[in-house]
Amino acid sequence: MDAAKYRNSIKGHALVLGGSGGLGAEIVRAVTANGASAVSLTYGRNKSAADKLIKELEDLGITGYAGSVNQTDETAFKQFLNDAVMAADMEITSAINAIGISPNVPLEAQTLDGPEGWRQVFEVNVYGCFISTRAIAERMKAKGARGSIVLITSTNGINSQSQISTHYDSSKAAQGHMMKIMAEHYAPAGIRINGLAPGWIQTSMNDTLPVDEREHEMSKIWADRFAEPHEIASFAAFLAGTGGSYAYGQNFMVDGGYR
16 A cells, blocks of 8 residues: 555645734644655744744755745745745645635724735735735645645635625635635645635634624534634645645635534
């Protein structure tokens, strides 16, 4: 028996966008545990968290690279990809995008502009995701890298009816649909693109969730708890690796049972 073909494996250089966050850091650890020999990651304001994670990788003998880049700036993002490839001395063969913002604001108070407005939510969750995903896929295609891209979407874009996250939920619905179109477009190049739609996760992103809303949502979860970040990260690594080799254009719901 060829036991290796039944094990999930991530070979080569993995990229984790938003890799210094609560979920992102666990995804970095998950792709490393599944065999990545180099890991690059992006961070926002938390450079110290990124530096600690790179040190953690290097202590394991893994090549690590971290950079801060606005994923809506296509020129800068492509330069980041070049720098990451040069640092690792190998092309990127898998990428997971864990960047996202989720402000909780009463529907009556939601605005188009401002740090918690609709424009900013779509700028990060949709526009930036589109630019970065296309840039990664185009590079893989140009370099002949038959790679995998996983977008962290959300069940909020599929089955949510929460008024306080209307802009976030709408952005994740758009992201999930965009993923399917891009998956079909890049499939002939041997590039797999899928979405992973988590349910509620125990991360700082949900710190602003009102207590009554948390209790209401918890009552719908069969597992009777929010997910731990490593549980979602493990599934992301599976999709990015050989375990998900026949998955194309799917938005996998991992929500602990939610009805």
